[in-house]
Amino acid sequence: MTQQLPDFSLTGKVALVTGGGRGLGLSMAQGFAAAGAEVVLASRKKEACAAAAAEITRTTGRPAHAYGFHVGHWGEVEPFVEQVYADLGRVDVLVNNAGMSPVYDKLTDVTEELWDKVFDVNLKGAFRLTALVGDRMVAGEGGSIISTSSIAAIRPQPHALPYAAAKAGLNAITVGFARALAPRVRVNAIMAGPFATAVAAAWSNDFAGGVTSTVPLQRMGAPSEIVGVALYLASPAGSFTTGSVITVDGGITVPPDEATEFEGKSF
Template identity: 40%
Template sequence: MEIRLDDKVAVVTGASKGIGRATALMLADAGARVLLTSRKADALEAAAAEIGAAVPGAEVGWVAANAGAPESPAAIVAAALDRFGALDIVVNNAATNPYFGPALDISDAQWDKTFDVNLRGAHALVREARDPLAAGGGGAVVNIASIGGLLVEPGIGIYNVTKAALMHLTRTLAQELGPTVRVNAVAPGLVRTDMARGLWEEHEAAIAPRFPLQRLGEPEDIAGAVLYLVSDLSAWVTGTTLVVDGGALLRG
């Protein structure tokens, strides 16, 4: 069965590369009109051009916005409504990890940046988008979390705290926004993205065989899960976190 999103309008944050770009491409290929957003205009313009070339006839717009800035949610929603006249899907993919080290040694500035982008920004965007999402009678939000939110790991503990909180926020918003808006999360394992490059680039040959599926994830693996969660195939799914990790959690 082919998944179609014809006449749907989607916003994808962190959409200029990696999981965000793969998700935007997959949604556009399914017929959605897509607004890309991230911090850098040149990267967004390039991503929009790539998606347009890959999906002839796709309607793709973009707006530069920092997901952690207080003014960004209103600007993003306004851009979607101005360009497409509606908003049906929000994918909160933007994330940052400015600190690696013991949890108690993180600076206040690094703490604030991590929480502003990974958690507060996602909450604020859904808050700004809730009315147009509900207006269509079948809005969908997907928050990109991480299996790190289910684990205790050295070095990225505070990042993982934000992802654990994002999964709980997902459940809270699902309860509050139903039945007109569904809210779910995807928890990726280790995916071959630029953001995670330090975790896999020099270690892939050693890491991949530990997973039951014997490989690291690709951005398209996560995009496929998002496509399912925003489609009518998941019409009775809300408040859940879909783990997409190649079986990594089975290692214990």
């Protein structure tokens, strides 16, 4: 008996990616479109999403749409979801990719405003969006929800503790939502290490070298290297995977005595 190959196709599906105008979110959206999906890019910067959507359509031939909204503002999430469903009728794949990590000099400099902003974007918005879209997925044809986490969640650094705490919370709600929305909706997270995005491009050579020295593969990941695991989780190929937090970090290890070398940067 011939074993059937995994199905990575997203033909006929709608994939919504927050923070989809650049970096890992854009790479995932491009991968989904190449696999046949119609994609929705959303962020505070609608212009960037619009430019990215136009490029996706040009290169893949698939429809791509841009929306502007602030995922960290609770009151904006439900109207956004209502609009997407009114326009497209469905969401089959949701990627909670929007994130931020402001830097600070020392822990006593962390203000309530900074703390709240980090949690609003990285955790609160993802929770609300997952609850609303997940509820519709359960009532409809099911779906897949993926969140972009970080190795900071399990290897917190002193100069990025709000970010690390928010990503740890994201890992926790991933498992909780997987149980709440099963069996019709799968919920997983990708715990990313250092990737060569626009954020990393601003790092000094010394800092970038310090980062890559902790990675067994001796380099940062290319944004396109996140696509394989995202496509697996989004497609029928990952049909028996839920409640998982999958690490994609080049095998990075950060010993406690090296954590302070990262000067407030986070992955």
